[in-house]
Amino acid sequence: MKQEQGFLVEGYQFFSREEAKRAERELAKIKALNEKLDEENLQAVKSLYIKALEQQVFETEIGFTYLRNLQMHLIAEGELKPEESPIPIRYSKTAWAEESVRLKEDYNASIEEIQNEMTKKLKKEKEAAQKAREKCRTFMITTGLLILMVIGMFLITLTGKNENILNYKTVITNQYAQWEQELSEREAVIRQKEMELGIE
Numbered sequence: 001m002k003q004e005q006g007f008l009v010e011g012y013q014f015f016s017r018e019e020a021k022r023a024e025r026e027l028a029k030i031k032a033l034n035e036k037l038d039e040e041n042l043q044a045v046k047s048l049y050i051k052a053l054e055q056q057v058f059e060t061e062i063g064f065t066y067l068r069n070l071q072m073h074l075i076a077e078g079e080l081k082p083e084e085s086p087i088p089i090r091y092s093k094t095a096w097a098e099e100s101v102r103l104k105e106d107y108n109a110s111i112e113e114i115q116n117e118m119t120k121k122l123k124k125e126k127e128a129a130q131k132a133r134e135k136c137r138t139f140m141i142t143t144g145l146l147i148l149m150v151i152g153m154f155l156i157t158l159t160g161k162n163e164n165i166l167n168y169k170t171v172i173t174n175q176y177a178q179w180e181q182e183l184s185e186r187e188a189v190i191r192q193k194e195m196e197l198g199i200e
Contacts, residue, residue, distance in 0.1 A: 012061050019060065026063040042079040045070060050085055064089075 007013070007020035010027055014020040039045060049070045051057075058064055067087050074080035 010062055014060075023060040023062045026058055026060055026066075029057070030062070030066045039073065042074065042077055046074055046079050049074060049080075053085055053087065 007015070007017060009020050009023040012023060014023055033048065037045065037048060049067065052067060052070075058067060064087060071080065071085075071087060075082055
């Protein structure tokens with residue numbers, strides 16, 4: 001049955017539907033056990049009690065109350081000592097509070113670890129990017145120097161006096177022109193000498 005703040009089962013109020021359903025299942029088990037169990041047979045009651053503890057059959061307050069009633073009956077009949085086979089309390093406000101603190105600490109530690117990992121990765125990426133920029137800058141400077149050297153070599157080749165593949169035509173034309181001029185000058189000298197000597 002749904003209440004304003006939870007789910008009511010046999011006088012117990014549960015705060016989740018799942019927990020209430022577990023309690024209803026345990027209530028059905030308890031009713032079935034009570035129909036078959038002879039409370040006068042203390043050995044059978046003790047066996048049931050110990051078996052239920054070992055197999056952790058019950059996990060809600062309804063089941064723990066049933067175990068507590070069996071325990072009190074066995075202690076009252078002298079079949080069980082008070083310190084023998086105690087009922088383990090799995091859930092308590094203190095345990096939940098401690099578990100909440102532990103989970104919160106684990107969560108914060110995980111977040112911090114993730115942040116540290118991300119910071120390390122980011123730092124590595126920045127270092128890699130810086131190295132890539134430096135390599136790119138070095139490559140561009142080297143390329144610029146090589147281009148300047150090639151341009152310089154072309155200029156030297158084009159303006160130089162030595163014969164090469166780029167200026168061979170100019171050099172050969174100039175050389176023939178010089179030879180022609182020298183020949184013309186020699187021919188003029190020879191004609192002058194011939195005139196002086198009277199040779200035709």
